[in-house]
Amino acid sequence: MRVGVLTGGGDCPGLNAVIRAVVRKGIEVHGFEFVGYREGWRGPLEGIRADLTVSDVRGILPRGGTILRSSRTNPFSVEGGVQRIQDNLDADGVDALIAIGGEDTLGVATKLAGLGVNVVGVPKTIDNDLSGTDFTFGFDTAVNIAMEAIDRLHTTAESHHRALVVEVMGRHAGWIALHAGLAAGANVILIPEQPFDIEEVCGHVQTRFETDFSPIIVVSEGAVPKEGGEMTLTSGEKDSFGHVRLGGIGDRIAAEIEQRTGKESRAVVLGHVQRGGTPTAFDRWLATRFGLSAIDAVHAQDYGTMVALRGTDIVRVPLSEGTAELKTVSPELYDEARVFFG
């Protein structure tokens, strides 16, 4: 059997661990052959590929990024795109495809599965916002990077007695802000699910200054103010899945704090640093187990499914379940964090 593998969407620590597990078990246990498609869906769309062997995946477990490269290509927005993918898979003798990606990549996989393509999905995103799985790999690494950055920023905030606003990733879900903010003792956490009142934020900032400590405000890039509640964009440009590029809410909040409280305030945008470099032990463990389970799903010809973490078990769920809705932070979880505001 010949199996294709691709990684799509934003890169994410742990992608290489999945590829390694898929290829090692696929070749050594199941006797499969592999085709690595490059740059996400652009690979099978344009026929950009190379054979993947055990020697290609040696040494990649701790490496960030993806040896297969990635892109945000959407074959459904290209005329004749789906037919080209089907033709290329046939020409390459590929019997099944493993698609490793987030909402968009798995959304394409779901539609292709509906059209009869043999696909198994592996959920990835640092945002942790895919339903159907308790966690996605990459999230733990991103949270640890953000936590370490906030720990460091505390000392500058204290030394200069200024407010620091830390903008983290999270387009529609505030998981990174919530987990990193709680872990690093942020004084305010702002997430997309809960529009914020800037007066209330400034109140927490004042309280913190009154205790002679300096406030750290962690904000998801997709957070919105209650009044004039629109997401802050860096440009109006959209990718092929229709997503705009977010960024700038940290600067907006810092300017408001400075103007309303008279205290010096600065913003720090963590950006792609959160997605870079070596995965944590948890992400290597999860990504490896996802890879092993995905190749077993191919062996069992259980197509149209996605591997998922439920408790400590890896299970298979319908692909559509992973992309049906976004997994967001509940009001109850957010309320837990409020105890530490101010």
Ligand code: F6P
């Ligand atoms: O989906 C993961 C993510 O890192 C989001 O948190 C962020 O909004 C987006 O990707 C950024 O994408 P890009 O790197 O393509 O600008």
